[in-house]
Amino acid sequence: MLQIDHLTTVDLKVSLDNISFLFEAGNIYTILGRTGAGKTELLRALMGLNPLVDGDIKLDGKSLAKRPIRDRDMSLVYQQFINYPHLSVLDNVAFPLRRQGKKKAEAQSLASEILATVGLSEFLQRRPAQLSGGQQQRVALARAMVKHSRILMLDEPLANLDYKLREQLREEFPRLVAGNDDSVILYTTTEPREAMELGNTMIIMNNGRIVASGSPADLFAHPPTKDAASVISDPPISFISGFVRSKALYFGEGQLAPSGGLKLPPDGPVTIALRPDAIEPGGAFNATIGLSEFSGSETIIHLDFDFGRAIMLVEGIHTFETGDALSVSIQAENIMLFAPNGRNITTRTNQDG
Amino acid sequence: MNKFYHTLKTLFLLGWSIFVVFPFLWALTTSFKDANAITSGATYIPWVDFEPSTQGWTSLFTTGSKGINIVGPFIDSAAVTLIASCISLMLGTLAAYGLSRFEYRLGFVKNADITFFFISQRIMPPIVLAIPFFLMLKELGALDTILGLVLVYIALLLPIAVWVMSDFFSGIPKELDEMAMTDGCSPIGAFFRVILPNSVPGLVVAGMFCLIFGWNDFFFAFTLTFTETQLLPVSIVSLNSSVTPWWSLSAFALISVAPLACVAVIVERYMSRGTMSGAIR
Numbered sequence: 001m002l003q004i005d006h007l008t009t010v011d012l013k014v015s016l017d018n019i020s021f022l023f024e025a026g027n028i029y030t031i032l033g034r035t036g037a038g039k040t041e042l043l044r045a046l047m048g049l050n051p052l053v054d055g056d057i058k059l060d061g062k063s064l065a066k067r068p069i070r071d072r073d074m075s076l077v078y079q080q081f082i083n084y085p086h087l088s089v090l091d092n093v094a095f096p097l098r099r100q101g102k103k104k105a106e107a108q109s110l111a112s113e114i115l116a117t118v119g120l121s122e123f124l125q126r127r128p129a130q131l132s133g134g135q136q137q138r139v140a141l142a143r144a145m146v147k148h149s150r151i152l153m154l155d156e157p158l159a160n161l162d163y164k165l166r167e168q169l170r171e172e173f174p175r176l177v178a179g180n181d182d183s184v185i186l187y188t189t190t191e192p193r194e195a196m197e198l199g200n201t202m203i204i205m206n207n208g209r210i211v212a213s214g215s216p217a218d219l220f221a222h223p224p225t226k227d228a229a230s231v232i233s234d235p236p237i238s239f240i241s242g243f244v245r246s247k248a249l250y251f252g253e254g255q256l257a258p259s260g261g262l263k264l265p266p267d268g269p270v271t272i273a274l275r276p277d278a279i280e281p282g283g284a285f286n287a288t289i290g291l292s293e294f295s296g297s298e299t300i301i302h303l304d305f306d307f308g309r310a311i312m313l314v315e316g317i318h319t320f321e322t323g324d325a326l327s328v329s330i331q332a333e334n335i336m337l338f339a340p341n342g343r344n345i346t347t348r349t350n351q352d353g
Numbered sequence: 354m355n356k357f358y359h360t361l362k363t364l365f366l367l368g369w370s371i372f373v374v375f376p377f378l379w380a381l382t383t384s385f386k387d388a389n390a391i392t393s394g395a396t397y398i399p400w401v402d403f404e405p406s407t408q409g410w411t412s413l414f415t416t417g418s419k420g421i422n423i424v425g426p427f428i429d430s431a432a433v434t435l436i437a438s439c440i441s442l443m444l445g446t447l448a449a450y451g452l453s454r455f456e457y458r459l460g461f462v463k464n465a466d467i468t469f470f471f472i473s474q475r476i477m478p479p480i481v482l483a484i485p486f487f488l489m490l491k492e493l494g495a496l497d498t499i500l501g502l503v504l505v506y507i508a509l510l511l512p513i514a515v516w517v518m519s520d521f522f523s524g525i526p527k528e529l530d531e532m533a534m535t536d537g538c539s540p541i542g543a544f545f546r547v548i549l550p551n552s553v554p555g556l557v558v559a560g561m562f563c564l565i566f567g568w569n570d571f572f573f574a575f576t577l578t579f580t581e582t583q584l585l586p587v588s589i590v591s592l593n594s595s596v597t598p599w600w601s602l603s604a605f606a607l608i609s610v611a612p613l614a615c616v617a618v619i620v621e622r623y624m625s626r627g628t629m630s631g632a633i634r
Contacts (some may be wrong), residue, residue, distance in 0.1 A: 047535060066544065068539070069537065070532040070534055070535070070536075070537045070538060075535060078528055078532070082528050084529070084551075085551055086551050099537025099542075101538060244421075
């Protein structure tokens with residue numbers, strides 16, 4: 001069990017701001033956030049690479065804050081595929097085992113086993129520079145896993161790979177880290193899909209703070225804050241200023257918004273959040289197409305309404321011209337409401353509150 | 354058009370090679386000439402243009418009026434240069450690593466100022482340093498000794514080592530050190546196990562500079578020694594008499610160049626920065 005209490009750092013690109021969290025062994029925690037959210041800083045602070053100005057890190061109740069990096073029982077895989085260029089693939093992976101005091105033959109034997117797991121048995125004697133990007137990252141992953149550290153941290157490990165390799169390694173990842181039941185696995189990413197696919201628990205970070213945490217499905221369905229909703233939504237969620245008056249919901253200057261099934265808050269300003277699936281073609285709302293782009297089997301359409309811009313997702317490939325008019329409907333069951341302070345205040349009439 | 358440029362390039366390289374190699378060819382042929390062959394015009398092919406003589410070479414290994422024995426100065430030069438270069442490289446590498454990885458601040462003095470301080474030692478003309486060096490060595494009783502010269506050469510070569518290695522270390526990603534520490538190394542262990550093995554090209558370049566500057570120095574070897582210790586560049590001066598012995602000077606020049614040329618050939622393959630590829634992508 002890894003516990004962080006009031007973790008605070010300063011003088012870095014992003015400062016960690018009083019972060020506390022409890023990580024249970026055997027879980028994969030995906031840490032989702034935009035670039036500059038503080039994900040890497042959190043991992044570096046845990047590792048001891050960034051100094052703390054306040055707070056503590058405890059592994060099974062024992063403080064790690066003052067322990068040297070090498071004694072923290074942690075492994076880290078960087079976003080950049082960092083390997084030792086002067087060593088062969090086999091010796092790269094055996095390196096941490098040799099530092100643990102294992103004999104060369106034993107270290108190499110264990111390294112071979114883990115390299116077989118990541119599919120690099122054929123490349124044991126090659127240098128990292130002689131491998132492709134995906135293979136280099138597998139070497140880095142194997143080196144991190146071979147130690148069987150209590151904490152395995154992966155800092156956007158797929159970010160520098162091309163699309164195909166990223167997809168492949170993403171699919172393989174659960175198999176690669178299977179069997180680490182005593183370990184806490186922390187996986188940072190900027191991609192909501194990756195975070196939701198890989199993690200048992202998802203943590204959303206913004207501006208050096210944890211803004212939300214929970215199961216991926218819960219967080220996606222009920223993001224606690226506007227920031228969390230923004231980070232977790234891909235394609236992007238659209239936020240439109242609105243207000244509630246006399247038990248009715250209005251967009252912008254006063255256009256009535258659908259609110260069936262929503263328990264509306266007291267009169268006052270709100271932010272209305274529209275996920276792309278909240279808007280469907282055909283309906284009472286008139287919009288102008290600002291931009292239309294293909295995303296594989298879907299088409300993402302940016303719509304300009306009188307009250308603001310929102311994004312609609314349509315199955316299949318459709319051709320729309322910029323500037324064309326389009327009538328759409330907005331589904332109240334996919335609308336979320338946020339208070340001016342950013343808190344999610346969406347309540348459905350079939351919910352308790 | 355391509356063929357034209359290829360021919361032009363070949364001709365240029367050929368011309369440049371002749372320009373570079375010719376002095377050595379001239380020195381080699383001259384070293385096998387005697388006084389008569391030297392004064393009879395430009396000749397290059399032994400047994401055809403002139404009758405070869407080993408006088409130039411034998412004069413470097415005999416004592417007395419017929420020449421000087423350069424074995425002693427050669428050994429002294431080699432000892433001073435090697436010891437000073439090794440110590441400079443060792444200290445310079447550690448200093449450069451510290452400057453590239455850690456932040457130092459003493460009032461307004463920061464890392465860049467410390468690096469400049471090292472380099473500034475080479476900005477001063479040698480004559481400015483000669484008198485203080487002379488007085489200090491005299492106080493230490495190290496004038497005209499190998500130890501004295503080694504100390505002076507360390508002071509002269511250390512800035513070169515710090516300069517070259519600082520530049521090299523700044524090109525090695527810090528993440529490599531961090532990775533080594535997460536893999537179980539202490540900071541000093543990370544340096545010796547990971548950074549140093551990946552710094553061979555930098556060490557070779559810095560080492561070559563140290564050897565070249567140390568081996569070729571004349572000024573300090575001349576001003577800080579008298580009779581007990583004599584380095585190779587100084588001993589060549591004693592060859593001069595009423596008649597300049599070009600044959601001996603030429604043989605001497607070739608012997609002087611040979612060690613550095615051999616070292617350069619041996620280490621040439623390490624003088625590439627490509628070894629860092631694969632460290633980080």
